[in-house]
Amino acid sequence: MDKNNTMVCDRNTEALKEPLGIYAKTPSTHEFIDPLTGLITRFKIDPKSREYVEEIDPSRFRWERFAYKSVVNQLLPTSRTSKCMRWRVPKQSLQILKSQEHNKAFYTGLQICASVWACPVCAAKISERRRAELVAALAVARSMGMQVYLLTLTVPHGLGDDLKALLEQIHKAYSKTSSGRAGQNIRKLLGLRGTVRALETTYGVNGFHPHLHILLFLDGGFSPASVQNAFAPLWQQACMRAGLPRPSDEHGCRVDDGTYAAAYASKWGLESELTKSHTKKGRNGSRTPWDFLRAVLDKSEGWQQAAILFRTYAEAFKGKRQLYWSNGLRDLLAMGEQASDEELAAVQEDSALMLAELTDEQWRAILRTKSESIVLDMAETHPQALPVLLASLLERAKKFVTGTG
Incomplete structure (x- = not known):
């Protein structure tokens, strides 16, 4: 073996x-x-x-998250993410808990990084809770008689573009769509009550392709085509003022109706367009950051370049907000105060049962044998067998150290 x-x-x-x-x-x-x-x-x-x-197997998705996380640990060895779900919290016990409501097992007592961009484990937890908020927001908006459209904004890009600088220019351009008199007049004309903005990037033949997905909460009365015709020239002017090339009439601005907006907010899994956008598989030859990790894990063709590209992506997106709600929208929809990524990543089930308390030696064995997901699977399906599994992992870890495994 x-x-x-x-x-x-x-x-x-x-x-x-x-x-x-x-x-x-x-x-x-x-x-x-x-x-x-x-x-x-x-x-x-x-x-x-x-x-x-x-x-669809949730345990497989969990296996993938930990597998991709192991790649990140190698690619970003000095980052906070490399310590996430590996290092213990000082003076706190390390336990395996199981949610009574959802029947899901998880670890507690480990440090977390709360990076929605670089950490597959934290990203899954945080974005799922963001998804629930968006679905609730759309439901409230519909009950108030609002229309919710999906606005997608893109910019021309090339292989030589610096991703970090490009992100700053896109942010600057979007800010200009609302800071000038023209932008304010259009928002007033359309009855725009607020927005939720998400940032995404893919990678294709022309390099990184960052773009914005924006949910528009409108009073109603205008078709998607009318809203697009109003926003397109505004976006083109804003990009040029921010030092970007003029977006094309065909691809720069697109507005989809409420059916698309609802689908993007609720179709979560690996194919989502909004808060889990960086986890989905690329389409039409494009790749996502999670595809980079997959290539490195599988050592498939071009994996060395994929490793470089993931580091570039992680550095550029570090510290960026995953979702940005416009001022006043959460109050309008009675959504309450927005939790930070750190708060969402640290949320723990109130009704969870403790199944096991792990020693340092047991945890080192789990890490050494890369069995984080296996232990949680066992905790969910056969918790009574956890002692046997942990003993087996201890023996296997010893063989790794002696080179006999």
Whole structure:
């Protein structure tokens, strides 16, 4: 067995003996167990197409988050993120808890970085809570008779552009859409009550492509085309005043109706357009920052460049806000005060049960064997087996140290 393999369950250990993994059949589900990682991919029959499609598995997403996080630890070794979910909080016990409401296990007593841009673990926790806020905000706005449109703003870009400088120029340009008399008049004419702005970037043949997604909360009465016709020249002028090239008439500004706005706020998973935008897979040949981590993890073609690009992205986005609510909108929608990323990342379930308290030696064994997600899976499904699993990991970790594993 490869000493870097981290799986400990009997079923997965048996799978590693097979050169190409194994398939486990049930009447409606197939399982493929990767012989190198032990990762289980489940497929089920789509009732309409009668074809096998991948079954969504929360435990797999958690495995991926910790796997990507291990890549970040290597790429950003001196960052706060590299210590996140690894270093203990001084004078605090390290425990495994389980939410009684959601049946999800998690660790407590570990340092967190609260980086929505660079940390796959914190990003999942924070953006999910942001999503819930957005869905609630759209519901309140509809009950008040407002229209909510989705405005997308882009700028021309090239391979030689400096991402950090480009982000500053985009921020400056957007500020100019509301600071001048023309922008204020358009907002008044459209009955714009407020906005929620999100920043996203992808990477393609022309380099990094940062752009803005903005939810427009309007009094109503104007079509998406009318709003787009009003904003497009305003955005073009603002970009040129900020030192950017003039956005094209075709791609610079787009406004979609409430159906799109609601979908972007509620379709969360890996394909979301708003607060989880940096986790989704790129389309039409473009890549996202999470794609960079995936390439490094898999050592796929071009992974060295992907590593450089992720470092560039992380440095440029460091300290940026994921979502920006315009002044007064949260009060208008009775959403309360906005929590910081740090507060959201630190939120803990009030009704959680303690399943185990980990010693330093046990935690080092979990980290050494890269079993963070495996332990949580066991805590959710067979908590009574945790002592056996932890003992197994201690033995495996000792073999890693002696080189016999």
